[in-house]
Amino acid sequence: xxxVTQFPSHSVIEKGQTVTLRCDPIxxxxxxxxxxxxxxxxxxxxxxxxxxxxxxxxGMPNNRFLAERTGGTYSTLKVQPAELEDSGVYxxxxxxxxxxxxxxxxxxxxxxx
Amino acid sequence: xxxxxxxxxxxxxxxxxxxxxKCTYSDSASxxxxxxxxxxxxxxxxxxxxxxNVGEKKxxxxxxxxxxxxxxxxxxxxxxxxxxxxxxFCAASKGGGSNYKLTFGKGTLLTVNP
Numbered sequence: 001x002x003x004v005t006q007f008p009s010h011s012v013i014e015k016g017q018t019v020t021l022r023c024d025p026i027x028x029x030x031x032x033x034x035x036x037x038x039x040x041x042x043x044x045x046x047x048x049x050x051x052x053x054x055x056x057x058x059g060m061p062n063n064r065f066l067a068e069r070t071g072g073t074y075s076t077l078k079v080q081p082a083e084l085e086d087s088g089v090y091x092x093x094x095x096x097x098x099x100x101x102x103x104x105x106x107x108x109x110x111x112x113x
Numbered sequence: 114x115x116x117x118x119x120x121x122x123x124x125x126x127x128x129x130x131x132x133x134x135k136c137t138y139s140d141s142a143s144x145x146x147x148x149x150x151x152x153x154x155x156x157x158x159x160x161x162x163x164x165x166n167v168g169e170k171k172x173x174x175x176x177x178x179x180x181x182x183x184x185x186x187x188x189x190x191x192x193x194x195x196x197x198x199x200x201x202f203c204a205a206s207k208g209g210g211s212n213y214k215l216t217f218g219k220g221t222l223l224t225v226n227p
Contacts, residue, residue, distance in 0.1 A: 006156075042117075042202075045214040048213060048214060056213075100162070101162070101215050103159070
């Protein structure tokens with residue numbers, strides 16, 4: 001089966017611009033998670049979808065971040081406007097079982113200049 | 114909330130030696146403990162996991178042990194090979210119901226020298 005895919009693999013933008021990251025989970029996986037790793041720090045949870053519904057968005061840093069999962073398939077994470085501290089690697093993971101960590105995608109490296 | 118501490122941050126071993134990475138967690142309600150391996154340019158890949166009703170789990174050269182009383186768990190890699198070189202992350206989760214999200218340690222860079 002195809003794994004979790006993320007697009008783009010890298011994105012370099014200037015402060016104040018908007019960026020949209022996309023995640024395509026493994027087909028049939030209802031659970032979709034977003035995580036972020038800021039340079040030198042641990043991977044941190046952002047939010048969790050079950051199908052198209054946000055189950056937990058307690059990790060979202062602020063209202064500049066907007067995640068959607070239309071139709072319960074792929075998901076997008078929009079950052080608007082981007083700030084320097086948003087730089088990092090954004091990972092998406094998907095799973096069928098809510099009690100497991102899921103399969104991770106390769107990540108999107110975001111650099112805000 | 115949950116806090117996971119991971120040690121060491123870097124580990125260098127000779128090929129064929131064993132490597133041990135240790136993690137502690139703070140929330141006694143955590144019941145699922147996965148370990149991930151991340152190679153350069155790739156996402157974290159699950160290599161082994163353990164649940165709180167088990168004390169030890171082994172898969173070929175990799176084993177994980179869990180001490181619920183002390184709230185710590187460890188990854189053991191035996192007969193290390195150069196391809197084991199990567200960053201390893203431990204994580205903890207309260208699996209089940211609405212408790213699913215992973216709290217990660219900061220990672221351990223393992224280098225296996227040929």
